[in-house]
Amino acid sequence: MKVVALSGSIVGSKTRTAMDYTMASIEKQYSEIETTLIDLKDYDIQFSDGRHYLDYPSDTKYVTQTIMEADAIIIGTPIFQASIPATLKNIFDLLPVDAFRDKVVGMLATAGSAKHYLILEQQLKSILGYMKAQIVQSYVFIEEIDFDQKQIVNDDVLARIDRLVEDTIILSETYQQIKQSKEDQYDF
């Protein structure tokens, strides 16, 4: 199984901090799984101009292709202006409409205010659903107060990330099994 942890912003450090812990949590709980961290801050990605994702050059192609080849994805995002950042939306715009077919997607958000709690529910989930993702329904919501010196200082947040990782992997494994047994019935 291939898992991609996607840190969806080029601003700030909280989401990356949470994704670093997410990566550590996957490695701790599932050492056999192949994981890749993509922090959009590390790549020079162009805006979507409508072409097929394999037709983009360099970083844009690497990032989209890596996401397309994943079995499960954990998306980390800050909340800007009561929405996901443009950098993350651009990733969705770069991909085909059914990009997340047969993929399980888990989510976590970092935010400056508890007022943003429902943003993932109302905005990110609808995008992922449109793109045919199998969504892990519970997501992790992390507030400013849970961070200090680029570390997560709230044990409850760490426990919630551990559970998000577990839910994502279990759901992905289960989904693959269901899909396999269904495909075996087709006899072609």
Place this chain on the structure above:
Amino acid sequence: MEQYRIDPSKGLEFGLYTLGDHLPDPHSGERISAQTRLNEIIELSQLAEQAGLDFFSVGESHQEYFTTQAHSVVLSAIAQATEKIKIASSSTIISTLDPVRAFEDFATVDLISNGRTEIVAGRASRIGNFELLGYPLRDYEELYEEKFELLNLINQQEEVTWQGKHRAPLNQARVIPRPKHGSLPIWRAVGGSPSSAVKAGFAGVPMFMAHLGGPASVFKRTVDAYRDAAKQAGHNPDELPVATAGFFYAAESSQQALQDLYPHINEGMKKTNGQGFPKQNFAQGADPQNVMNIGSPQQIIEKILYQHELYGHQRYIAQMDFGGMPFDKLKRNIDLIGSEILPAIRKYTKQ
């Protein structure tokens, strides 16, 4: 229809098209050489002619895993190798070609073929040709519309005076040689969405509609949109032919057809497109109301007749060689088309 060399009294035309893909056989992982693939495409056109098919066309794609980039050159060889069958591109990517040069090529192929040549002009779903041939992708739509219009103008009149944005102006330019019958049938390639079909309708040009899969009724909307737009723009839809193009595979049973075809489509699409073809959707392809013509010869006959009832189209074009399909399987399919499918289709659709 006469202008487009179509005689409805003979019934629905049946043809083959290849995108010119050059992919490994998924069972062996081996890929034949580009030379062998090209020779097999030429041989396939001969077999299609011998089996009584009406039409054979070759696509232009500048992506990896394709081999008929110079599709007009391939068509020239086919013109020489065949005698009766109509030949065409599917599609010529006119956006990144010079319409004058493209017309010269196809008019020449038309003369070599003794008046059997047509052009299907498209915009490309993938954009490798833009970078390779030096055109900016931001002009994707404009390049196509302008060049398609110029191609049609050159087709209609031998002497052209024209000015546009993406090509040097033409001042009383004579574009020769002229095709055997003065002009060529030129079709607009449509990917299946109504918005592109509407443009073909407004322009009053024939529509060549490709469809991947799904219920046949979905594509009826596109055909309706095309004819409505043509009517609105003052053209007579009864005079404008429609062709449909999609996956085809005949075997003893639908189960056998799905088994034979699926690995080629799935692995081929993974290589060319990044994503495979979902099994669930492919299984639905065997459904009588699905637009993919996969199944036993009898099932395929029923499907094509059902589609003909829906669309009232003049030509159906089958794609069966995608994804490294071995040549003996293609031969077997042509045999089934010639001996079972074609006679039935003609019998029930001729007027």
